[in-house]
Amino acid sequence: MNQTTAPLRSAPPAVRAAPSRPVKLTINARPYVLQLEPRVTLLDALRDYAGLAGTKKGCDRGQCGACTVLANGRRINACLTLAVMHEGESITTVEGLAHGDALSPIQQAFIEHDAFQCGYCTPGQLCSATALLDEFAEGTASVATGDVRRRPPQLSAAEIRERMSGNLCRCGAYPNIVAAVAAAQRRTRGT
Template sequence: MRFTINDKPVEAEFDPRTSLLDLLRDHLGLTGSKKGCNQGACGACTVLVDGERINSCLALAVQYQGRAITTVEGLGQTGSLHPLQQAFVEHDGFQCGYCTPGQLCSAIGMAGEAARGVPSVVTADLGDETVTLSHDELRERMSGNLCRCGAYNGIIDAITETFAADGSQKGDAGARKAA
């Protein structure tokens, strides 16, 4: 089966019952995404598929043939961190770090959703084409990613610093969307 993982073509042979998470970790050696609950409840396994966040522990790898998959290993570039990764460092957005890969991928996917105007439970105006990433919006949208250490304030501060209300990244002058 063929995939594009972190902008690289990948061909793999595996049991069709293999989850995307197990393909990434056990077959391809991409161990950044974590197996926390293996039930889709903690978000530690979050990856991006075509820019949208998914829980890779709940997804069969065969479902994502031919799609663009981005793991935490694919966020930064050689020698430099993604702006959100750098903000996590600056704002103490992690303690043990176990949830961090899922938090990062989820936040990037979430910013893309907000930029496209996808509402959440707390979105004030469902008719808006863009969503302002307020404190309440961020907490609601990131609620599927658990941090057992309780680093939520640093996580929210890092996301707030990195993404503008329109989903653009800091340092990009709005030229590139978040996901």
């Protein structure tokens, strides 16, 4: 039997981490300068470097919405974006939604309508619902908006479900989440 030996190959070169650098973010209205490698996600920067553990790591693929935060008021999945991409921006996490000791209208509505069970998805749901109410107040339409000419659009249950579709709740609290968002919208309108 003729056996040949494979030629010896050297090990691939070690991949060195990129040097860390300061990244300036305003998180929940407080300035932060975090020393980060460029490959650190915003989610990991918030949890591991800023010490804000309210934002949850669910799927780490942008499919569940547990990591939803607001970047300059716009909702994003923090697991899908690098922290350096948001340098100089204002980031709001679930810890920043309350107004001092007073809960935000959406936080209060989630409690009143029992819009959570295990609570793992709740931080992302709250941030997403906060952005939903802001978008709605601005008159931004969604694919579920019945009449895009109507100002303001009607916030129906279908509209809420569509606008919250980026956030999954494995416990199935969806009806209560829809009720909480509708109640918060009525509360902010004063009706």
